[in-house]
Amino acid sequence: MSLEKSTMIEDVMKLLIEYGPEKFRESLELLYNQAMQIERSEVLRAHPYERTEARRGHANGFKPKRFNSSVGTLALQIPQVRGDVSFYPGSLERGTRSEKALKCALAEMYIQGVSTRKVREITEALCGLSVSSSQVSRVTRELDESLSAFRDRELDDPYPYVYLDARYEKTRHNGRVIDSAVLIAIGVNKRTGLREVLGISTELSEAEVHWRHFLEHLQKRGLKGVDLFISDDHSGLKAARLAVYSHIPWQRCQFHFQQNAQAYAPAKNMRKELADAVKAIFNTDSKEEACTKTETVCKTYADKAPAFCDWLQDHIDEALTVYDFPKSHRRRIRTSNGLERLNQEIKRRTRVARLFPNQESCLRLITAILVEQHETWISGRIYLNFDIDECEAKNNAMPFYRKNVA
Template identity: 55%
Template sequence: MACHGQDNEATGAAELIAERGLEGLGDAVSMLINEAMRLERERHLGVSPFERSPERRGYANGYKPKTVKSRIGALELAVPQVREGGFYPASLERGLRSERALKLALAEMYVSGVSTRKVARVTEQLCGFEVSSSQVSRCAEALDDELTAWRERPLSAYPYVVLDARYEKMRHGGTVVDCAVLLAMGVDAEGKRELLGVSVALSEAEVHWRAFLKDLAARGLHGVRLFVSDDHAGLKAARAAVFPAVAWQRCQFHLQQNAGHYVPTRALKKPVAADIRAIFDAPDEAEATRLIERFIRTYDAKASQLTRWAETALPEGLAVLTLPRHHRRRLRTSNAIEVVNREIKRRTRVATLFPNEASCLRLVTAVAMEISQDWQTGRRYLNMNEDDSE
């Protein structure tokens, strides 16, 4: 009977498309989704309609109408119910991801300053229905609720945390300012990456970094063995205040770049870069310290500003040498979070200028949430078994 029902629905959907072409696609998809949900209920109950069986796990309880606005138009669905509750069709849940994607697109257009009239025209051409200004506002509000819940979710133990910041243009107090987007990425006990939080502040001053780190701690962040970041203004003091016992690794990539500013001649650039790389590649902290002392003796007469900088800056890049050898390569820099910055830049380039802090935070959080979920379902970033190598 189930196969016969499927054949009827598939035939009916095909006939709709044959009669009406692409205009009938929405109704055809509705028929197929309704049939898929009905079959899911049968599997959930363990019986077909009107079938008697000792294996029955509940009873059907009619259907509930639901309209889903999708990219192919409005889908009129009949969601099957069960008397005992606790059932929701997975096929519809997967379909609702498209609905959420559409809401995100509407909200992003809203964030980017697209007028409601233009949004209505676009959705009418693409999806077959218009949206009003109130619907666009509701999409943004619904998105805000979901994104706020993600930003405020509880955290747990993350042995490694990478911190970074980037800047976006925003209107504030009648002028255009560069606002700081603060980001935190954690590597959990299983070796998987996750974005722990995002924040939008007027600058990278200590007060903003401290508030950001305090929020991470209040949400349950603990067990951190190492922070990795560049030498951002205010971050060092804020980190020392909120997580005073945690070691800090200054990004070696940026240290190497910073050294170039203190090299007085072009002829010295390559040997200086090679010597600094040898320091960072040292097998342990003692050998790295010895190489720093030799570096200072070698270049003190030729580049005194470089050696004065190296005395304090280079030791800040050695904390990673206390970690298992197979963790060092990926934790010696803050490059792990650069993919987030690139994706944020790609998405915010369209907006160009955000009207306020909330609109910037909305879009940045949406991007961060999307990337973090991909990371959590993908391959692990680090092998956390210290006896094995990657």
Template identity: 45%
Template sequence: MAYQSEYTLLEQVIQMLATKEDSKFSKVIEKVVNEAMKLERAKTLQAEPYERTEDRMGYANGFKNKTLALATGKVLLKIPQVRGLEFYPSCIEKGIRSERALKLAIAEMYVKGVSTRRVSDIVEILCGTEVSSSQVSRLAKELDEEATSWRSSPVGQIQYLVLDATYESVRVGSKVVKQSLLMAIGVDYEGKRQILGTEVANSEAEVNWRSFLEGLVRRGLHGLTMITSDDHAGLRAAIDAVFPGILWQRCQFHLQQNARGYVTRKDDVPAVAAEIRKVFNAPDEQNAERYLQSLVEKYEKTQPRLAQWADENLREGLSVFHIPENHRRKLRTSNLAERQMKEIKRRTKVVGVFPNADSLLRLAAAMLIEQNDQWQNEKRYLPESNDRPAFKEIYRKKVA
């Protein structure tokens, strides 16, 4: 991809970031700018801290704190001081920081997955100095610590859990392989949504999903009443193992899409889709069962594969009838998670192939942290409900 195309995309990212308040973004800016200023001081002095060299031009003399109130929040800058020559970091104007340049640098790092070579180029553009791979690695480590802290933070009481995964190209040794990015979103009992975590795994096998879900439990997840996801053997097995007896809602959208593969006549697709929607949109479970039985009987002679598939699978999309009515529309599909995955894919498409799994995780975590912080300042996702069914008496129906 040409640089001009990348730059146009980055401009769009910058405009998006500039319209949203985000304290987490301010912390990332703070880390990047402070590191960049230290690198520039070392370049100016022609010596690293405590390094003895005949080429040294002066001496480091501590730091001077400066707080800037930016659109993204307060940023504490530690401006490097120098003894023996005049110095002021070029990546900030004296008294005013170039916020646009910093946003461009951060946005490009997010888009590019923060590879060592790319960050070297960015810091050089930002500060006008070249940096070593070890220096860039140190900066990446600081950014990773922010993501690690978020991914290990306490979870607490969660009423609903929405799970999803996507695949990205990652370089492993001399090969490029597909690795899975797992994600969990929770909705608490106050109706507020939050992104609980993300993880890169080799696949969606049970062992990987199980490890991910057990990690959420160790972080304090409890109070769960229903899980929504697409149908995947590894995920289903992991849910059974970690959350036995919890309601499982199979994504109705994916069920609707899957049904097309069992319709033998193309002209029948709209009619079948309408009948499945009638099942899902029923006022209660009893009517949904009645509509489903009618659908099965209608097609059992003309399209027996469709009738059998519907009888064995569509009931897995009816668990949502056991939660409060005014919660059903937003929990009957996994769209809440898929919208976040779609946004991640929009960024990862620019990267193409990630240099390693850490790079993919860094990008995904950074984006999800930003989204999670935004959600915390928004109104509740689900309305309050007085309908509190006896969840402990409800068990997900297992299909043999």
């Protein structure tokens, strides 16, 4: 045993013998500090002030650090080095991982809508440590950085199918409570066949200017290879899409289209009947059959529901774009139901908060939820298979298979 190690143990033993358990924290500080100096000497391959050809770098003093442990807060002196060598004590590296785990737990509690006061109570009960509001705020800032990086990441792969939707959350804005629009985009990656969350934004409304800003941000991040947008009938989105992606076709969600049809029923007892009539159109095998079925439905209800027939003839084409794409893909791209299920999960989590103090806190929570979903999707099953027989592509004359995906 080296003299350095022997002296350290003797000093610790003296403290414990003279003062007993009440000096245990000081004893632990001494052990940590001495152990870290020994570890530094081993990394440098030389003791302090020792001249040797094997030396790698030099000692460079100490940096104070307060370290939370099960016996209280320890005042430690972290050995520093200079030269072509990096060093951080292995004993504290384990503590660093624990600290990161605690930060993740705090962040998750925040995401779940737990108040700062409750976070402090929980950490005191679990860890015996008091976590201040400022510490929780620091964790929140770190969380914001990672969430912002996710929202602004480059989109390198082509995404043939992109689903767009909006939902509303109550937030405070200029002293008033308003319904802020949360705009969401998910896409299917052509290279992997997996779904991904592409974009999230909180805006004052679904007006064209806000949708346009959202789509332009996706464009700047590299969104390419889009062959079809799928969404409900949002007027602001429709105008913004034509302005930013005018050459990309649009599939109106067939599920919502069926629901919209019920608004044109002349009597309440006819709502389901009209929705079923529209559903029968969508269950046909080709666009030609769908058009023929539409004519039949309009003739059937020309007298009983003329407003419905006029609306159907004016808008049915928006819901039939899906027929221009591979038959094996149609079930996945004819509706935006995947986004609806995602919205249900968001609602389940956001109803804890009920009212967000600002748009930033709303964006933080929803982004965190979507990051979780994104990670589940990219590590799960393939959503769509793009390795389809070329004959099917040629027979359908699909824009999806154009060579230029940019």
